[in-house]
Amino acid sequence: MENKIVIIMGSESDKDFVKKIEDELISMGVKYEKKVASAHKTPALVLKMIGEYDRKFDNVVYITVAGLSNGLSGIVAANTKNPVIACPPLNDRNYLIDVHSTLRMPSKVPSMCVLNPKNAALAAVRILALTDKNLKEKI
Structure with missing residues (x-):
């Protein structure tokens, strides 16, 4: 059984925030992949990536990083049967708007x-550890 954590960020401008997630995964020795794709600008690419990961791996946990209008978490959650953890890169100016955009998803679009960012990484590892004893030992 092969598991994977996939970080999808909405744009390159999210890379400094994503590094905090990566650092936590690296500190636990957990493999992951990182991609850049915008749900608003390149939705076909997002859908293609989800399909490829869902076919290739037994269990995938997606961590989505998108600010402003968070369409990324919704499009991923609506098109996979795997867990999606939204971790918006918050700033003081748009904090409530970004959180609201992430929390208000339509029915049957379950995004956590x-x-x-460190807790997002840990949550992803714990989800995969439910079926992976080696991963559970790293927690």
């Missing part, structure tokens, strides 16, 4: 929201 974890605001702290």
